[in-house]
Amino acid sequence: xxxxxxxxxxxxxxxxxxxxxxxxxxxxxxxxxxxxxxxxxxxxxxxxxxxxxxxxxxxxxxxxxxxxxxxxxxxxxxxxxxxxxxxxxxxxxxxxxxxxxxxxxxxxxxxxxxx
Amino acid sequence: xxxxxxxxxxxxxxxxxxxxxxxxxxxxxxxxxxxxxxxxxxxxxxxxxxxxxxxxxxxxxxxxxxxxxxxxxxxxxxxxxxxxxxxxxxxxxxxxxxxxxxxxxxxxx
Numbered sequence: 001x002x003x004x005x006x007x008x009x010x011x012x013x014x015x016x017x018x019x020x021x022x023x024x025x026x027x028x029x030x031x032x033x034x035x036x037x038x039x040x041x042x043x044x045x046x047x048x049x050x051x052x053x054x055x056x057x058x059x060x061x062x063x064x065x066x067x068x069x070x071x072x073x074x075x076x077x078x079x080x081x082x083x084x085x086x087x088x089x090x091x092x093x094x095x096x097x098x099x100x101x102x103x104x105x106x107x108x109x110x111x112x113x114x115x
Numbered sequence: 116x117x118x119x120x121x122x123x124x125x126x127x128x129x130x131x132x133x134x135x136x137x138x139x140x141x142x143x144x145x146x147x148x149x150x151x152x153x154x155x156x157x158x159x160x161x162x163x164x165x166x167x168x169x170x171x172x173x174x175x176x177x178x179x180x181x182x183x184x185x186x187x188x189x190x191x192x193x194x195x196x197x198x199x200x201x202x203x204x205x206x207x208x209x210x211x212x213x214x215x216x217x218x219x220x221x222x223x224x
Contacts, residue, residue: 003158004158031210033210033212035212040216041216041217042119042201042203042214042215042216042217043159043201043212043214044214045211045212045213048210048211056210056211059211091159103161104161104212105160106158106159106160107158108158109158
């Protein structure tokens with residue numbers, strides 16, 4: 001079946017602009033996660049949704065970052081006033097539900113470049 | 116706090132040679148440990164988890180709580196094993212995955 005999809009695959013923007021990154025989880029998966037992977041690093045947790053609500057947004061680096069999942073399926077990560085340090089690959093993952101034995105399936109990522 | 120350390124950024128071996136990718140972790144409770152793999156131009160995917168105690172694609176990993184290690188091993192490396200490998204920890208009921216920085220394994224013919 002279809003896996004997690006993310007759009008766009010690449011996004012180039014200028015410093016100070018606003019960007020939105022989209023994630024379509026696997027159908028039926030109630031848990032959704034965003035991670036950020038900077039060059040030479042492993043993915044770092046940003047935010048976790050269970051259904052429509054953000055159960056944990058402790059990984060968001062500052063208030064320029066915000067994410068929504070209004071209908072419990074598609075999620076959008078929003079970044080305001082982008083900075084060069086925001087350049088990274090943003091990964092989305094979903095799982096059947098939150099729990100110890102529910103594998104997180106990852107999308108291909110969106111590569112964000114802030115000039 | 117939870118932390119995962121992969122001391123080798125790069126590891127190069129010849130086909131048929133044994134390979135061991137090292138991983139050490141720091142966590143105060145009982146963690147779940149995983150190895151994720153990313154092949155060239157593919158997405159990140161789960162390779163194996165310590166609770167399954169299974170061999171996947173010839174790879175095994177044993178959780179050593181005394182040494183806080185979860186090294187990944189394969190007795191005979193194949194060229195198709197070339198990939199980036201991430202040691203990953205999930206602490207208790209916490210759903211967050213904490214990744215190491217990754218080890219790029221290259222298996223030469």
